[in-house]
Amino acid sequence: MKMLLVAALAACGCDPGAAVTFRGLRNPVLLGPRDRLGGGARSPAAKVASFTTVGVRMSAEMGDGQRASLASPRSGPRRDALDATRGDPALDIRIRELVANTTVVGLGLATDAEWIDVEGDVVRAGEQRP
Numbered sequence: 001m002k003m004l005l006v007a008a009l010a011a012c013g014c015d016p017g018a019a020v021t022f023r024g025l026r027n028p029v030l031l032g033p034r035d036r037l038g039g040g041a042r043s044p045a046a047k048v049a050s051f052t053t054v055g056v057r058m059s060a061e062m063g064d065g066q067r068a069s070l071a072s073p074r075s076g077p078r079r080d081a082l083d084a085t086r087g088d089p090a091l092d093i094r095i096r097e098l099v100a101n102t103t104v105v106g107l108g109l110a111t112d113a114e115w116i117d118v119e120g121d122v123v124r125a126g127e128q129r130p
Contacts, residue, residue: 020055020077020116027085028092045123051093052120053080058113077118084122095120 022029055077059069085091097119104112 026089030094043125045125047121049122051084053077053118055116061110
């Protein structure tokens with residue numbers, strides 16, 4: 001439902017909120033445990049490390065109509081992935097959990113925030129787990 005709301009706001013030309021992108025990263029970023037399209041047996045993979053990142057956007061509307069915004073840099077998740085893989089292109093990131101949240105508070109000062117939490121594992125495909 002929340003993702004549908006973000007998509008609807010984007011379609012209206014409104015600020016779509018928080019974003020997480022891995023654009024330009026050489027390592028594969030996979031949603032879930034699958035390592036290929038079309039089925040087939042999974043490649044065994046050895047977990048090397050855990051991976052977490054977050055995309056955040058917050059804004060506030062002051063009483064005089066002024067609006068202030070703050071967002072995490074779009075390069076943040078990519079940089080976090082590079083740190084987790086240490087730049088090794090033989091490692092994959094497999095996303096275990098992707099959670100989108102939003103909150104709005106209006107008590108004389110309207111504030112809102114959106115954030116996307118991402119958790120996963122850094123794995124070396126083709127190796128057995130210890």
